[in-house]
Amino acid sequence: MDDTTLLTQAQRLDPHALAEIHDRHFPAIYRYILFRVGDVQVSEDLSSDVFLALLDALKGGKLRSGNIRAWLLATANHRVQDEYRKRYHRPLENLEDHDQLPDGHDLEAAADHAHNRRRVRSAVRKLNEDQQHVLALRFSQELNLEETARALGRTVSAVKVIQFRAVQALRKLLLEESEPQ
């Protein structure tokens, strides 16, 4: 069933259409959010919230046409930003503490892996919102430039610029983090 047909049925809150939308898009939304926040529990909660927001949008007639996936990803981005703001005002926990150590017997290698991941995530979080959003779309979803542009509602050229500057900034931040304190 194509997105347009699915959306038409979903607007009537048809349970089959809604289930189809959830099954089709939940993994991508979850991965996007996990890429951004790095916490599985928070990712699960925020992903679920994104789909509840979709119901409200359908019920309120705010999603009459268009790309469901793009709408979900944009909403996921907003939820992540909200979560960051919440944590900024109420820094009760450190996301890095929830990093899962990979399975395996080489604890030293696992520790290195976790350390590097924290370093990269820390650098990514220092990028601006647009840059984080583009990197998450490109590298958590494997979206190509056209898909990313559509999800962002921007041109391919604009996405290229954002992406290139994001990688340059990331490189600089990683180098700074590698330097001895």
Next chain:
Amino acid sequence: MNPDLSAAFESCLEKIQSGQTLDEALAGETHAAELRPLLISVISLRLLQPADPPPATQARSRARFLTRAAELNSPAPVTPWWGRLRLATALFTFVVMAVVSLVVTGVVSSQSLPGDFLYPVKIQVERAGETLTAGSSNRLVWQLTFDQRRSTEVSRLLSRGRRESVTFAGTLTQDAAGTWRAADMALQIPATLQPDPALLGAYVDVHGFTHPDGYIEVTSLALRLFQIGGVIEEMQSNNWLVDSIHLTITPQTRVDAGLKPGMRVEVTAIRYAPQTMLALSIRAAESNASQSQPQLTPGLLSDQTNPPGILPTETHEVSETAEVEETATEMPEEATETAPDGSETPDAEETPEPQKTESGGHSSETPEKTDHPDETPKSDETPSGG
């Protein structure tokens, strides 16, 4: 941003995403040295590569999603028709009772007389209407109407032989037998309150008791002072128009210097004879105050004493009251000398009812301006007419 570098970066990125190694992707690139660290940064993002959600996570979200959808899809709880009917009936009954009680109270209170249970309701309704009225001339009409009602009420009390405390206003006259009358009702005035003959024709507030024998036992008699605020519309030598109210100016009138048409002024006046509004003072309103300085008319500073038994009505404007007390007691005598028609003290027979107005014309045809309703005299001896 270097477009060549950007294009080369994008090209290498696609190769890496398609499975090539870094060295394979950079092979033959002229910008390899610049691209390598950037591509390493991109490759480092693989550390953040998220895993797919566990099936249990997806199942929980799905269940929550569909449950919420079912809630949204279910119709809102409907009140059965008999329940709605009962509610509608109750509401209708309440509204009808409220309207009926208001109407009945209004009608009954409008017929009430001083001393009746609903009389205070009638007064409050009238005051509310006056409060909502804008403009000095309009408020004057309201007050005139209320004064007419008060005198009618007193007349009805007298005709029924009831004894009640009353307050009303009217033109002071004297009949052939020498009996003082206000609003054409006989007054019995104690010797200590006897008005000066010069007050004949003045508009006064009377407080007292109705007597079964058909007269009023006066306990206080006060000259009604009218506070008029408005814009000067016309200025002739002895006739000004302020807020559509014609004012007679006498040599004794205190007038601020520098007043001109268009300026806002505050006027204290008395009504003398039904067709004359005599200005005691005309002052620039606060907004104009800085433009003019007060100018006192020497004639008002004479040593005349208050006529016995008559007090000017107090106002809430203390400074204004102090001034008025000095001048108001003098004005009746002065007014008789400067009546617009050139006559001396008006005869009682020539004095029409104070509430009667005539359309068009000059100040004499303009309804009186009265104090604001909240400007009730502070003294027990000088209740207002409202």
